[in-house]
Amino acid sequence: MELWAVWLIIAGILLVAEMLTLTFYLLWLGVGAAAAAVAAWLMPDSLIVQILAGCVTALVLTFATKSLTSRIQTAKGFTDPIDDLIGKEGVVLEEITFGKRGIVKVGNETWSAFSKQNLPKDEVVLVIARGTTIVEVQKRGGNK
Incomplete structure (x- = not known):
């Protein structure tokens, strides 16, 4: 198999993994693998260049996106839609036990x-805090 095809397969796997995680950590690695595929197509004998x-x-x-996103997040009027989760009600789908x-x-x-x-399954809960990928909940009307 040609090396450019291997790079494209790696890029595809990384991009699919990114779609499943939604973190943007794997997106630029997938684009980098696609760039390596182009380099492999243009210069098939130079693994170092690829x-x-x-x-x-x-x-x-990665570095260009970091500065762009930090400017957007500090801009006047920016609100993170995930912050709107706090105070909303939800339903437990899979039992939550302490720890x-x-x-x-x-x-x-x-x-x-x-x-x-x-919190047993089907319990109605209230979101009291959130992280990047996890929320903290309590029984609706319960104390923290």
Whole structure:
């Protein structure tokens, strides 16, 4: 198999993994692998050039995106839609016990969740805090 095809397969796997995680960590690695595929197509005998093309592309995109997103997040009027989760009600889909995460449905989305309370399946809960990928919940009307 041609090396450019291997790079494209790696890029595809990384891009699919990114779609499943929604973190943007794998996106630029996938684009870097695609750049390495282009380098492999243009210069099939130079593995070093291919690796450098992929690494440089991923690094440049990562650093360029970091400054762009920090400017957007500090702009006047910016609100993170995920912050709107706090105070919303949800339903426990997978039991939550103290020290063990469960799954909660809030609106049309499912979230990993933890609680300082034991919460059985189908319990109606209130979101009291959120992280990047996990929410903290408590029984509706309960104390923290």
